[in-house]
Amino acid sequence: MNQVQWLRSENFQRMLWPLMALVGILLFNLFFTPGFFHIEIKDGRFFGSLVDIANRAAPVMLLAIGMTLVFATGGVDLSVGAVMAISGAIAATVIRPDYVKGVLEYGEVQSLFLVLSIPLFFSLLAGLWNGLLVAVIGIQPIIATLILMVAGRGIAQLITQGQIVVFIHEPFQYIGSGFLFGLPFPIILVLLTFTVTYLLTRRTGLGLFIEAIGANSVASRFMGIRERLITLSVYIFSGFCAGLAGLIVCADIKAADANNAGLFLELDAIAAVIIGGTMWGGRFTIFGSIVGTLIIQSLTTTILTRGVAPEVTLVFKAFVIILVALIQSEKFRRLFSGRMARKKVPAS
Amino acid sequence: MKLRLNQKNIPLLATIAVFLLIYLAGSVLYSNFFSLRVFVNLFIDNAFVGVIAIGMTFVIISGGIDLSVGSVVAFIGVLAAKMMHDFGVHPLLAFSICLGLGAMFGMIMGSLIHFFELPPFLVTLVGMFLARGLAFLVSLNAIPIKHPAVNAIIDFGIPLGFRAWLPATAMIFIAVTLVGIYLQHFTRFGRNTYAIGSSEQSAILMGLPVGRTKILVYTFNGLLSALAGVVYSLYTSSGYPLACVGLELDVIAAVVIGGTLLSGGSGYVAGTLIGVLILGLIQTFITFQGTLSSWWTKIVIGVLLFIFILLQRYLSKAGAGK
Numbered sequence: 206m207n208q209v210q211w212l213r214s215e216n217f218q219r220m221l222w223p224l225m226a227l228v229g230i231l232l233f234n235l236f237f238t239p240g241f242f243h244i245e246i247k248d249g250r251f252f253g254s255l256v257d258i259a260n261r262a263a264p265v266m267l268l269a270i271g272m273t274l275v276f277a278t279g280g281v282d283l284s285v286g287a288v289m290a291i292s293g294a295i296a297a298t299v300i301r302p303d304y305v306k307g308v309l310e311y312g313e314v315q316s317l318f319l320v321l322s323i324p325l326f327f328s329l330l331a332g333l334w335n336g337l338l339v340a341v342i343g344i345q346p347i348i349a350t351l352i353l354m355v356a357g358r359g360i361a362q363l364i365t366q367g368q369i370v371v372f373i374h375e376p377f378q379y380i381g382s383g384f385l386f387g388l389p390f391p392i393i394l395v396l397l398t399f400t401v402t403y404l405l406t407r408r409t410g411l412g413l414f415i416e417a418i419g420a421n422s423v424a425s426r427f428m429g430i431r432e433r434l435i436t437l438s439v440y441i442f443s444g445f446c447a448g449l450a451g452l453i454v455c456a457d458i459k460a461a462d463a464n465n466a467g468l469f470l471e472l473d474a475i476a477a478v479i480i481g482g483t484m485w486g487g488r489f490t491i492f493g494s495i496v497g498t499l500i501i502q503s504l505t506t507t508i509l510t511r512g513v514a515p516e517v518t519l520v521f522k523a524f525v526i527i528l529v530a531l532i533q534s535e536k537f538r539r540l541f542s543g544r545m546a547r548k549k550v551p552a553s
Numbered sequence: 554m555k556l557r558l559n560q561k562n563i564p565l566l567a568t569i570a571v572f573l574l575i576y577l578a579g580s581v582l583y584s585n586f587f588s589l590r591v592f593v594n595l596f597i598d599n600a601f602v603g604v605i606a607i608g609m610t611f612v613i614i615s616g617g618i619d620l621s622v623g624s625v626v627a628f629i630g631v632l633a634a635k636m637m638h639d640f641g642v643h644p645l646l647a648f649s650i651c652l653g654l655g656a657m658f659g660m661i662m663g664s665l666i667h668f669f670e671l672p673p674f675l676v677t678l679v680g681m682f683l684a685r686g687l688a689f690l691v692s693l694n695a696i697p698i699k700h701p702a703v704n705a706i707i708d709f710g711i712p713l714g715f716r717a718w719l720p721a722t723a724m725i726f727i728a729v730t731l732v733g734i735y736l737q738h739f740t741r742f743g744r745n746t747y748a749i750g751s752s753e754q755s756a757i758l759m760g761l762p763v764g765r766t767k768i769l770v771y772t773f774n775g776l777l778s779a780l781a782g783v784v785y786s787l788y789t790s791s792g793y794p795l796a797c798v799g800l801e802l803d804v805i806a807a808v809v810i811g812g813t814l815l816s817g818g819s820g821y822v823a824g825t826l827i828g829v830l831i832l833g834l835i836q837t838f839i840t841f842q843g844t845l846s847s848w849w850t851k852i853v854i855g856v857l858l859f860i861f862i863l864l865q866r867y868l869s870k871a872g873a874g875k
Contacts, residue, residue: 281674344862347618347674348815352862355802356855362848468798472678485672514693516794519686527665527679534669 279486287357332444629782634792659775750817
């Protein structure tokens with residue numbers, strides 16, 4: 206594919222708006238926030254606002270990667286925040302099994318493998334539960350995942366007995382606050398997950414299958430796509446991403462907080478996916494979702510450096526999301542290109 | 554089979570059965586559970602949940618969803634408190650402004666959903682962000698509500714005997730339920746919501762005012778969310794920007810447990826009333842039990858939600874198989 210074709214390709218067109226929004230925010234900071242693009246190297250590690258934005262956005266990026274695939278199949282996973290809380294709670298409990306009973310001693314030091322694999326196993330299980338409800342029983346995705354969203358936080362609180370389990374576990378903390386090749390480890394994890402997912406979906410037929418299911422699940426079944434299996438695995442993958450994100454947050458703050466870990470992050474992830482240009486049931490772009498997450502996070506950081514109360518960022522987020530959604534709405538675009546005369550009967 | 558049950562009524566009957574079962578279990582296990590006072594308290598403690606659940610029933614029957622309700626309650630509560638406490642606005646004026654704002658908020662969301670064909674959950678998700686952010690913009694802290702007129706409203710009530718007391722907030726809940734039942738079964742608006750929820754395409758072809766009804770449904774729900782905000786601020790005598798986080802899920806759970814199909818087109822306001830009472834009953838049960846922690850409420854609600862959705866799924870499959 207030569208250069209011109211690439212510029213005209215559908216994928217690039219889809220990415221144009223989100224990328225312009227991100228560049229716009231960064232340009233604003235270039236002029237109005239001194240030292241925003243300054244990156245210094247200390248002890249072989251990169252420091253600066255840009256690295257900080259990427260690092261802070263890492264958990265949501267992971268959620269967004271999983272959510273993108275779920276979105277493409279025409280579903281949504283509301284339970285990711287609760288799964289994050291469950292995964293963190295389990296990790297902390299593995300490290301300090303008797304903390305909730307009031308025993309402050311650690312007992313024997315758990316191996317990193319156990320601390321990581323047990324929470325991830327249960328995250329996969331949570332994803333499997335969602336997937337079974339959606340793909341096998343056939344419940345609408347919003348509602349199927351709503352169940353785990355409500356009950357999941359309760360389960361996480363049950364595991365920690367409503368307490369905040371604090372811990373010290375050097376190898377595990379590395380997941381949240383370590384550095385590799387000069388970059389914070391969460392960013393490396395995101396890059397790894399992104400690369401693997403990209404290769405799996407775009408260098409094999411899997412991505413097309415997922416899009417086919419989202420566009421028309423019945424037709425895709427008649428085409429011979431194993432629609433149930435793929436839908437199931439997409440939810441399992443989303444659960445895995447959420448579990449990983451939960452581990453990062455838990456390792457970063459060195460505590461499991463069942464009440465607040467991952468609270469509202471499902472909304473950020475959904476917003477990122479929509480801003481990134483993934484359709485609800487149809488074409489998806491994982492790179493777009495990453496850009497979407499970066500837009501949200503850099504917007505938040507920008508507002509914070511302006512000295513506005515952090516809670517008010519919600520208002521800005523709301524306006525950005527609705528604006529992007531409107532731009533993607535065909536009817537809204539037609540309103541401005543002045544072709545309202547040709548009235549369309551809504552499809553489906 | 555001599556006794557023929559209408560398919561659509563089975564979820565409602567199951568709801569009533571669950572309500573009676575929990576109520577019976579509580580009455581047998583704990584003394585004083587079976588008393589008028591505990592029963593009336595269900596209406597008092599869940600008045601704000603119930604008021605929104607009535608509006609949400611219409612939204613879900615029309616095939617939509619509204620995730621913004623919890624944030625709207627917080628926003629309206631904190632705005633009303635700010636107006637009264639800092640600017641000395643008379644409560645009745647403040648509450649009227651709030652109700653107007655709530656209706657407008659719902660109307661804007663409904664218009665976005667209808668005119669630009671955006672998915673309802675996306676638009677109302679944005680509404681959720683916006684209302685919460687606006688609540689923080691009004692105040693970051695809780696604001697007390699102290700006003701003679703407000704106290705008069707709070708103190709107003711009807712004694713029912715047996716040490717039970719029906720306050721104004723519970724009366725609002727009951728009045729809204731009655732209005733909801735009237736709108737649903739005796740007006741064109743009610744029938745149109747059923748038609749749109751069953752099949753929007755058919756409703757358009759039948760010449761029903763689909764756009765107007767959709768926008769009205771969201772306007773009505775916005776108005777009721779604001780009313781719930783007023784009820785909540787009366788209930789707590791304050792406005793707090795972090796109030797009612799996650800309320801939308803409780804409300805949706807109440808509507809679903811009340812027998813409304815999430816795919817739209819089927820459900821009753823009366824069922825929602827029982828759904829709300831079941832949620833309240835679970836909380837009362839856990840309070841009476843004493844040793845169970847509050848997070849069990851969430852797990853039990855999740856499990857109940859699961860069972861009811863499974864039941865609905867089974868019924869709709871059985872219906873389609875005929």
